[in-house]
Amino acid sequence: MKACSFTIGMPEWYAPFCREQNPDDLRSEAERLAFTVELSRRNVETGSGGPFGAAIFCNHTHKLLAAGVNLVTPHTTSLAHAECVSIGIAQQSLGQHDLSAGGGDYTLYCSAQPCIMCFGAIWWSGIRRVVCAARAEDVESLTGFFEGPVPQGWEQLLAERSPLPAVEVRWGSPALRENARSVLKAYKDSGAPIYNAGA
Amino acid sequence: MKACSFTIGMPEWYAPFCREQNPDDLRSEAERLAFTVELSRRNVETGSGGPFGAAIFCNHTHKLLAAGVNLVTPHTTSLAHAECVSIGIAQQSLGQHDLSAGGGDYTLYCSAQPCIMCFGAIWWSGIRRVVCAARAEDVESLTGFFEGPVPQGWEQLLAERSPLPAVEVRWGSPALRENARSVLKAYKDSGAPIYNAGA
Numbered sequence: 001m002k003a004c005s006f007t008i009g010m011p012e013w014y015a016p017f018c019r020e021q022n023p024d025d026l027r028s029e030a031e032r033l034a035f036t037v038e039l040s041r042r043n044v045e046t047g048s049g050g051p052f053g054a055a056i057f058c059n060h061t062h063k064l065l066a067a068g069v070n071l072v073t074p075h076t077t078s079l080a081h082a083e084c085v086s087i088g089i090a091q092q093s094l095g096q097h098d099l100s101a102g103g104g105d106y107t108l109y110c111s112a113q114p115c116i117m118c119f120g121a122i123w124w125s126g127i128r129r130v131v132c133a134a135r136a137e138d139v140e141s142l143t144g145f146f147e148g149p150v151p152q153g154w155e156q157l158l159a160e161r162s163p164l165p166a167v168e169v170r171w172g173s174p175a176l177r178e179n180a181r182s183v184l185k186a187y188k189d190s191g192a193p194i195y196n197a198g199a
Numbered sequence: 200m201k202a203c204s205f206t207i208g209m210p211e212w213y214a215p216f217c218r219e220q221n222p223d224d225l226r227s228e229a230e231r232l233a234f235t236v237e238l239s240r241r242n243v244e245t246g247s248g249g250p251f252g253a254a255i256f257c258n259h260t261h262k263l264l265a266a267g268v269n270l271v272t273p274h275t276t277s278l279a280h281a282e283c284v285s286i287g288i289a290q291q292s293l294g295q296h297d298l299s300a301g302g303g304d305y306t307l308y309c310s311a312q313p314c315i316m317c318f319g320a321i322w323w324s325g326i327r328r329v330v331c332a333a334r335a336e337d338v339e340s341l342t343g344f345f346e347g348p349v350p351q352g353w354e355q356l357l358a359e360r361s362p363l364p365a366v367e368v369r370w371g372s373p374a375l376r377e378n379a380r381s382v383l384k385a386y387k388d389s390g391a392p393i394y395n396a397g398a
Contacts, residue, residue, distance in 0.1 A: 006284075007291075008206075010204065066203075079283060080296075088205035089204065092276055115323075123347045124314075124316060195297065
């Protein structure tokens, strides 16, 4: 009998982390992005995966729909990037493969700029806005993880997506970028694996 | 309590389908690609998802490691493209996020050219070869599904991937392409949903 399913789930620290951080009560975009960077930090501190976090918040209620962290090594699949984890959980929890269906209006917060796979996952997800903290050059220079061949002008491609609705891309403050960079550095300094496939 | 995991599993017809098709005994690349197109056809005929199939075979033993079909609508996640389903199952069944680790040498067969997300998923998967039946223009013209902003020269990008090892991309015969096109047409003719996010 061939294997025929796979599952990706958040680490055990996630539920108490949410009780501690109250993500449904974050009043600003900066606070929601800071929460997302904190997810990445907790993932590094607990050794539960790579230095990346993602979180999907409703643009109307500002409540958290779903979060993700990088779980590539513990869940043994390269699909388990933070953005994809949050998208999969968000869509299955709502029971819709398109987060924009029925007037859905969600922002994906990312502790770092999406890689080529996550850029593609965002494309089909129905997410309407993306907000990032660290830049691709931060990821690649501070950790040695690669972003892959993300198209030149990827933000513009999302903004001008047609015939699909536009996806807006924004960046957090320099302070939040520096915060996210400190998580990347902490991961690298910990000696944890940099696991680009086949490298 | 926020939702915190997601699961993607092959449809119930998959186990009997494997017993019927004997994928571990396919002696040629053409037979393995034909099996992959047959996966996509069965998925359409049973109404269990979109008209796409994928299968990962070992290049040494020629045995099937894992297969995928498009399960976006039944599993309510846009991550459930055939290629990603097969990659997730393959990696978790082996317990390694990099299919090339430990000398692993696998080919991903695709009933149709990968979209932007699956191109990115292949990039990190550790797969060493990709073989496709239908072309992007077949998918877009026959069904109305989009491929997204797959980079110009994507085959070359994989072939010249650096510093990661090269990924070879090949195409099946015109007959297999036509076979895959017939599945795309059958899906469109069935009136089943063309579910590009937000369209």
